[in-house]
Amino acid sequence: MADKRDYYEVLGVQKGVSDDDLKKAYRAMVKKYHPDLHPDDKDAEEKMKEVNEAYDVLSNKDKRARYDQFGFAGIDPSYGAGQQGGYGGGTTFTGDFSGFGDLGDLFEGFFGGFGGQTRTNPNAPRKGQDIRTSVQISFLEACKGTGVDIRVNRAERCPDCSGSGARAGTSAETCPKCHGTGSVKETRRGMMNMLIQQVVQCDRCGGKGKIIASPCQSCGGTGSVRRVLSKNVNIPQGIDDGQTLRITGEGDCGTNGGPNGDLIIKVNVKPHDIFEREGFDIYSEVPISYMQAALGDEILIPTIDGNVRYRIPAGTQNGDTFHLRGQGVPRLYRSTRGDHHATVRVTVPKNLTRKQADLLKAFNDSLDDRNDPSRKKFSDLFK
Numbered sequence: 001m002a003d004k005r006d007y008y009e010v011l012g013v014q015k016g017v018s019d020d021d022l023k024k025a026y027r028a029m030v031k032k033y034h035p036d037l038h039p040d041d042k043d044a045e046e047k048m049k050e051v052n053e054a055y056d057v058l059s060n061k062d063k064r065a066r067y068d069q070f071g072f073a074g075i076d077p078s079y080g081a082g083q084q085g086g087y088g089g090g091t092t093f094t095g096d097f098s099g100f101g102d103l104g105d106l107f108e109g110f111f112g113g114f115g116g117q118t119r120t121n122p123n124a125p126r127k128g129q130d131i132r133t134s135v136q137i138s139f140l141e142a143c144k145g146t147g148v149d150i151r152v153n154r155a156e157r158c159p160d161c162s163g164s165g166a167r168a169g170t171s172a173e174t175c176p177k178c179h180g181t182g183s184v185k186e187t188r189r190g191m192m193n194m195l196i197q198q199v200v201q202c203d204r205c206g207g208k209g210k211i212i213a214s215p216c217q218s219c220g221g222t223g224s225v226r227r228v229l230s231k232n233v234n235i236p237q238g239i240d241d242g243q244t245l246r247i248t249g250e251g252d253c254g255t256n257g258g259p260n261g262d263l264i265i266k267v268n269v270k271p272h273d274i275f276e277r278e279g280f281d282i283y284s285e286v287p288i289s290y291m292q293a294a295l296g297d298e299i300l301i302p303t304i305d306g307n308v309r310y311r312i313p314a315g316t317q318n319g320d321t322f323h324l325r326g327q328g329v330p331r332l333y334r335s336t337r338g339d340h341h342a343t344v345r346v347t348v349p350k351n352l353t354r355k356q357a358d359l360l361k362a363f364n365d366s367l368d369d370r371n372d373p374s375r376k377k378f379s380d381l382f383k
């Protein structure tokens with residue numbers, strides 16, 4: 001006791017240190033000396049005790065004031081009386097974790113869940129793992145629906161032992177150490193000698209809860225074998241890029257009589273050259289000539305059903321959009337469809353001959369405000 005170190009020195013801080021800096025210093029020390037990081041290191045354990053004691057005092061306004069004034073005697077009347085007691089001899093840490101945030105997490109990590117850990121019975125029925133795969137289909141296949149062949153590797157119940165893992169004619173025995181639970185309780189010493197009871201995996205049976213004396217040769221005692229599943233999967237019409245299909249029960253086999261996992265298929269849809277999709281609506285652009293726009297015409301609009309005849313009116317403007325109701329993408333698992341929106345783009349003729357250019361000029365000279373209201377606006381502007 002005589003060589004008890006000054007509390008400020010223990011935490012490596014100056015007298016008058018702020019609460020925040022004190023916390024920081026304490027955290028750093030905990031990380032440095034925590035017994036879980038130095039198993040069986042007496043020195044680290046002593047250092048940790050020293051650190052905790054120092055922090056216990058300095059983080060308490062009252063105790064710190066008395067310590068500052070009277071030294072060790074201020075906070076422990078037995079100090080100097082030749083008795084071991086009070087601080088230093090205890091085995092329980094009474095510090096308050098609240099207000100520490102990440103420090104609490106730190107302890108969580110050290111203690112592996114602080115004794116509250118429970119393990120599920122290894123012999124309980126468990127669902128098999130889901131299997132994930134992906135397919136790529138074309139834009140039109142997504143609109144119309146299609147079938148795709150998929151191949152996945154999955155765990156199937158071993159046919160030779162029916163999933164028990166034991167060779168034909170034998171059976172698995174319940175583990176005598178854990179009585180089939182797969183886990184045993186273990187007591188160990190944690191920080192500040194605190195006893196921690198933990199549930200750990202049974203080492204006798206490896207957590208399985210049972211011991212197979214003569215394992216099935218087909219599956220090596222695992223109860224399952226890997227097989228390739230080849231399957232034609234129906235992709236419903238209307239599916240969109242990135243959506244997934246779940247096929248129940250086609251994943252890995254379950255254990256202890258549990259159900260199979262599922263097969264989850266992500267569908268990737270290749271983009272289309274002229275169609276764009278948003279929800280169940282399709283957008284496209286249709287080029288038309290200057291003359292078709294001016295005079296109106298019956299044009300062909302490509303849709304997912306093929307070309308559709310559509311009459312555009314005289315005076316159609318570049319960028320006008322025409323809506324073909326119910327000619328978009330079929331809605332998933334429903335009988336209705338989205339719309340097709342076709343936007344016209346008026347093409348400007350290129351590489352005109354002299355004669356064509358003259359005709360166009362003559363035509364243009366013949367135009368007046370009645371032909372184009374926007375021209376009137378401009379001519380008004382510059383009057």
Ligand SMILES: [Zn+2]
Nearest residue numbers: 158161216219
């Ligand atoms: Zn087997």
Ligand SMILES: [Zn+2]
Nearest residue numbers: 175178202205
């Ligand atoms: Zn066991």
